[in-house]
Amino acid sequence: MAQERFLMAGVMGWPVMHSRSPRLHNYWLQKHGLAGVYVPLGIKIEGLGAALRALPALGFSGCNLTIPHKVEALKIVDNLDPLAKRIGAANCIVVGPDGSLNGFNNDGWGYIENVVDRVPGWRADAGPVVVVGAGGGARAVIVGLQDRGAREIRLVNRSPERAAALVAQIGGSITTIAWNDRNRALDGAAMVVNTTSQGMVGQPALDLSLDVLPKTALVSDIVYTPLETPLLAAARKRGNPTVDGLGMLLHQARPAFKAWFGVLPEVTAELRQSIEATL
Ligand SMILES: NC(=O)c1ccc[n+]([C@@H]2O[C@H](COP(=O)([O-])OP(=O)(O)OC[C@H]3O[C@@H](n4cnc5c(N)ncnc54)[C@H](OP(=O)(O)O)[C@@H]3O)[C@@H](O)[C@H]2O)c1
Structure with a gap:
């Protein structure tokens, strides 16, 4: 017809x-x-x-x-x-x-569906999740993670006011961690997500050391130009599983x-x- x-x-x-x-x-x-x-x-x-x-x-x-x-x-x-x-x-x-x-x-849904698709057996409640960034992308990702059962979210953002505003609006178990303490926030984490614009073409790499991150932790980025951001490349090199933003x-x-x-x-x-x- x-x-x-x-x-x-x-x-x-x-x-x-x-x-x-x-x-x-x-x-x-x-x-x-x-x-x-x-x-x-x-x-x-x-x-x-x-x-x-x-x-x-x-x-x-x-x-x-x-x-x-x-x-x-x-x-x-x-x-x-x-x-x-x-x-x-x-x-x-x-x-x-x-x-x-x-x-x-649909951004949060898209983020979660992609992780589920790329990482068989992935669970949001496997351990602490570190979210870097507190903009629009972060809000969608955090709501998606919460609805999927994430129990502990550690939020790291350059501007503390923006992180506080996010927590005030979204609620749930989100702990804010100061930007200067961001590397330590990765200790014992099951997952890290970059939701900042850092690492995007034309921007510097996200300034984050993965030294204390468990090797089993999933590292993901919502930036997809380039497909493999410096953060994902560093994670892959030390053996962590990764998921890109595309x-x-x-x-x-x-x-x-x-x-x-x-x-x-x-x-x-x-x-x-x-x-x-x-x-
Ligand atoms: N894959 C997808 O489908 C998808 C969907 C949405 C967004 N994205 C991508 O995600 C990225 C963020 O988008 P958005 O809409 O969330 O942007 P946004 O609302 O403008 O938020 C930008 C975030 O990046 C942080 N940031 C910016 N410059 C920084 C720097 N020099 N050092 C540390 N942090 C810095 C900001 O921190 P402050 O609060 O301190 O400024 C804020 O947390 C973009 O690259 C966008 O293309 C991808």
Whole structure:
């Protein structure tokens, strides 16, 4: 049966041309034989309200949000999913049948799904988890870890105020550790996650010594350009298992695609390769 309408979604951000999301969603549209397109939408912060309100009128199913829109969008949406509310940011907008704008956050889910996928038998409650960073990415990762049963989270951030604000909003068993004590925070940890921008192309490596980290601890990064950050390279060299940040991006996109287009797509080796080829 012919499709009733051409499917449309996109990613709003500024800058936005670096985003891999168009390649990812267009791959799935094609894979599932759906006539549609996912486009980069270069929207500055002052234009976000008008751009979001235009989505239903233009027939868009929704959009993703990236820097700098994830928090600002909370003020604009008509309905906010409880998980997005807890995280304090939305990365996905779904246009309802009545034209309403519904905000979701799939980043934490994507992070956890990827770890589960890459590390068979992984458990969030295996021991203390050190989260480095307290920005939007950290909030999503921490909520994902808590919902998966993490019992002790050690939060290390350069600015103590931002760490304190995160704890005040999210709650649960999170201990904040001063930036100067970050290396010692790894003692006895079962897992470490870098959620800062350090290690990204054009940025210095994350300044963190792995000396006291148990060799069995999982080291992961949510930065995916480069795929192997200096942190992951150091961890691999000393024998720790590692998980890169690309899978988080791939997995968070699955529930968004399902909500917009009605099909839950898969993260396959072929898809990963096709995105890796652009990094
Ligand atoms: N894989 C994925 O799907 C995915 C999803 C989301 C984000 N990300 C990536 O994650 C990274 C962070 O994104 P975000 O949205 O969380 O950013 P954000 O909200 O701006 O937070 C940035 C974090 O990095 C820390 N930071 C920045 N410069 C630092 C430095 N020189 N030394 C130590 N810490 C520093 C900040 O600490 P202060 O509080 O002290 O400033 C803060 O904790 C980006 O590289 C982004 O591309 C990946």
